[in-house]
Amino acid sequence: MTRGMNSTEMQKKNRLLVFRILQERGMITRAEMAVELNLQKATITNIINEFFDMGIVEVGGDGASGRRGEKLKLKVDNVYTMSIGLTRKDYQFGIFDLQGRQLKHLRYQFAKEEPFREIMDRLKREAVDLVKEYGDEHILGICLAVPGLFINRPERNEEVFMVSQFEDLSKINVHEELEEVLGRKILIKHDAKLSVYAEWHCAEEIKGIERGSLAVVRSRGYGIGCGFVVNGNIVNGHMGLAGEAGYMGINFNRHKKGEENKGTFEYCAGVESVVRYTGERLHEFPESPLDENSTYMEVFEAYKKGDKLADWAVGKVAWMLGYGIANIIYLINPDCIIIGPDYPDTEDFISRIRKSVRNFVPEYIERSAVIRYSKINEDSFLLGGYYYTLETLCKRDNIFELIKNAKSHE
Incomplete structure (x- = not known):
């Protein structure tokens, strides 16, 4: 028994462990639960009987050994x-x-x-x-x-x-x-x-790591949102501001009075920055299909088709993104850094980010960092x-x- 935990607290903890493994595995036998949770078979049986009484578990399939081999599953439809x-x-x-x-x-x-x-x-x-x-x-x-x-x-x-x-x-x-x-x-x-909490639960890189950490960098237009999970816990900070890397300064030369935000990570590397970068050199690429009214999605589509102006603008966003990620590596040193879905999902974009990161951290550290695009389909x-x-x-x-x-x- 865990030191300082009474029998009632232990029962609550075990009940939740059984509930969660049923939730995660879909169907599982009592014997499999006992092995995976390192609990006595009698403890598993008592909890499963409680769940049957509550009406929240049912038999989902039969194994070869009768009742012991019954596959159990949660019965939580309409919840x-x-x-x-x-x-x-x-x-x-x-x-x-x-x-x-x-x-x-x-x-x-x-x-x-x-x-x-x-x-x-x-x-x-x-x-x-x-x-x-x-x-x-x-x-x-x-x-x-x-x-x-x-x-x-x-x-x-x-x-x-x-x-x-x-x-x-x-x-x-x-x-x-x-x-x-x-x-x-x-x-x-x-x-x-x-977002980072969802990625934590879904990331293969974290599974099986007792003391793991993960960071997410995503952009919803102008801003950049960042989040960190360390050892399974969301990092909140004293006032809930931990992870606000979008406000981190990465361009001191733009820190002029009244224009402080222009030197921030989100101003330089948010997805809408690509529109601003496109406008800065629009006159230099008369053959480009882009114009002053092009949206960032249109710029990204042009980038995928090989347009030179779009390629330069997206490349600059990738460079700025890598600059900020290098700072995150030094601050948090996460096992995995996940790029959110508003950025281009291409190997070229991730490669450019990594190239930028190498400008600010030793090559060995950059090679050890996992940097990838999000694999979650829904938001x-x-x-x-x-x-x-x-x-x-x-x-x-x-x-x-x-x-x-x-x-x-x-």
């Missing part, structure tokens, strides 16, 4: 979590089952100059409609992902938004209004921290909301009570 994500350009909803499968996805892209008050009212209506569709009792928890800067100290009930290019977010308390209209508590977290901050919600419910030890209540309303 969900909801993730809500708000960015400078859109909001999204995701409904997940307890295996982490996204069952529904909704996205609303903001119209140009659309008042944020109208956006917020629409978001609340859609949130209410989704809760009605899936059933309030059947949604175990809800997580709201928000952009940064986001100061978050739950112990002081402190939430302060200082989001660059999105000042309206500080004028309307999105979290409070959603809780009021839905009549329940909602978790809240910086979107990049949720990672929504998936991260699912993992964070589930983890929070497990830590509070009320997940079984919530599941039982949800099943009583079937």
Whole structure:
């Protein structure tokens, strides 16, 4: 028994271990659970009997040895979590089952100059409609992902938004209004921290590493969001600001009074920077199909087709991205650095990032660093909301009570 842990605490811990292995494996026998969790067979049997009484486990297949070989699986149909994500350009909803499968996805892209008050009212209506569709009792928890800067100290009930290019977010308390209209508590977290939490759960490079670390660098237009997980825990910092590498200065020459942001990582390496870089040399490439109105997606498409102007602009973003990543390597030294989906998913782009990193760290360190593109198909901050919600419910030890209540309303 772990020192300082009484029998009741141990029972709770073991119950969660069994629940999680059922969740992760899909189907598994009692004997396999005992081996993988290093628990006595009697302990596994007692917990499984509890789960049968709760109605949250069922037989999913028969093995060769009768009851001992029965494949067990969770019986948690019609039990969900909801993730809500708000960015400078859109909001999204995701409904997940307890295996982490996204069952529904909704996205609303903001119209140009659309008042944020109208956006917020629409978001609340859609949130209410989704809760009605899936059933309030059947949604175990809800997580709201928000952009940064986001100061978050739950112990002081402190939430302060200082989001660059999105000042309206500080004028309307999105979290409070959603809780009021839905009549329940909602978790809240910086979107990049949720993205890195999702990557942590999915990254093959981390599996089996007891003391692993991971970093995510992604861009949603102007900004850059970064998140770090160390030893399975999201790095939050004193005020919730840990990981805000987008505000890190990487170009001192641009730090002039009133223009401090122009020297930051996000200004130099955010995906929309490619549009600015394209405009800087547009007149030098008259044969390019790009013009002053080209979007960053159009520039990236031109880059993939070999356009010289686009190639130069994307290359500069890759160089700046590598500069910032070199700093992250020195600060966190993560096992794996994952590039978010808004950047080009090409070997050439990653190669250019690595070439830039080699300018700032010893070659041996650069070669040892895993730098790759994200492999998650859905938006990672929504998936991260699912993992964070589930983890929070497990830590509070009320997940079984919530599941039982949800099943009583079937």
